[in-house]
Amino acid sequence: MAKLTEYKRLFLEYLQIEKNASPLTVRHYGDDITAFFAFLESESIKSLEDVDYSVIRVYLTKLYEENMARKSMARKISSLRSFYRFLEREEFVKHNPFVNVKLPKKDQLIPEFFYEEELNLLFSVSDCSTALGQRNQAILELLYGTGIRVSECVQLEESHIDFSLSTLLVYGKGRKERYVPFGQFAGEALRNYLSHARPLLVKKARPVEKLFVNAKGGPLTARGVRLILDKMVKEAALTVDIHPHKLRHSFATHLLNAGADLRSVQELLGHEHLSSTQIYTHVTKDRLQQVYMNSHPRANK
Missing domain, CATH: 1.10.443.10 (Intergrase catalytic core)
Known part of the structure; x- marks a missing residue:
């Protein structure tokens, strides 16, 4: 788990310094990654290399069962895809299992406006x-x-x-x-x-x-x-x-x-x-x- 925490720290540091992301964005990414780590621990998965499409399907099913909004699910997938892309670039992992995961279609909300x-x-x-x-x-x-x-x-x-x-x-x-x-x-x-x-x-x-x-x-x-x-x-x-x-x-x-x-x-x-x-x-x-x-x-x- 210590290695995962270090990967997360390096990624958030990359977002702040190289991508110039806002503090709110960095916080959201951190929360999404922490939640995914908790899921991996509950499934007794100790290595990020052991995550494949079947694992991701179980994770998505869990999110659906929690009645999570599609927009929130899409953000989580996007966060994890970016996280793995960073890990792949730094050669911490060999492949990105999220690369072919399709984002759930967002609920089309009608924007409210004043007359x-x-x-x-x-x-x-x-x-x-x-x-x-x-x-x-x-x-x-x-x-x-x-x-x-x-x-x-x-x-x-x-x-x-x-x-x-x-x-x-x-x-x-x-x-x-x-x-x-x-x-x-x-x-x-x-x-x-x-x-x-x-x-x-x-x-x-x-x-x-x-x-x-x-x-x-x-x-x-x-x-x-x-x-x-x-x-x-x-x-x-x-x-x-x-x-x-x-x-x-x-x-x-x-x-x-x-x-x-x-x-x-x-x-x-x-x-x-x-x-x-x-x-x-x-x-x-x-x-x-x-x-x-x-x-x-x-x-x-």
């Missing part, structure tokens, strides 16, 4: 005469106006904003850089926050590099953003559930509904693969049907 009327209510609830109200408005305008992830939002610094070009420098997954444009509403909200609110919030605390700060002047966390949005939904008297990603979904959906092309939306969202962006196309089908019925000469008698 424009709901967003208009959200944009009207902040008391922009207060520092916290100006901060909250800037966060809301930025999340919806750029489609960035909350994890990307809380990592922003003032130096990442270019007001002359109306763009943000965003560090996405794996610290990949991309530039994202923002509109007039987000620009105005950011200027108000930086000019009036932020100096008031940080004056009693030690200086912080992060753009958004909490009521005590420290860096705002992703959990803090969720609490802010939950409060705004209640104040808007909306009966919808909210999560920060819902604003990202709304950003993508509204762009596609207005005629933006999929490739452009992919770039704006920072998706590595177009398939990740295609999940939003289904919500535009009603819009396409409407355009077809209203535009095609043979659509209606």
Whole structure:
């Protein structure tokens, strides 16, 4: 077991240093490998070389019996495939038994999004005469106006904003850089926050590099953003559930509904693969049907 633990340590170190993976990604990989090691121990399998397709089938059956979501199963298989690929490269094992294992098809979840009327209510609830109200408005305008992830939002610094070009420098997954444009509403909200609110919030605390700060002047966390949005939904008297990603979904959906092309939306969202962006196309089908019925000469008698 000590040798397995050492293999795991080396692999996670490789992810951090060579692949520049995020701490969350490294943690997920580590958890997946630990769970697989526990399975091997329960099956009295002591060597990674003894793992073959029949062993993997038993493992997958176990996961199915635990009613694990397909998405979680797919991630575990992907983690173990990458782990064995690393071991093979380092010549710790001779073959990768996961190389031909097909990932379970992910459940196709429909992304939730806000209707424009709901967003208009959200944009009207902040008391922009207060520092916290100006901060909250800037966060809301930025999340919806750029489609960035909350994890990307809380990592922003003032130096990442270019007001002359109306763009943000965003560090996405794996610290990949991309530039994202923002509109007039987000620009105005950011200027108000930086000019009036932020100096008031940080004056009693030690200086912080992060753009958004909490009521005590420290860096705002992703959990803090969720609490802010939950409060705004209640104040808007909306009966919808909210999560920060819902604003990202709304950003993508509204762009596609207005005629933006999929490739452009992919770039704006920072998706590595177009398939990740295609999940939003289904919500535009009603819009396409409407355009077809209203535009095609043979659509209606």
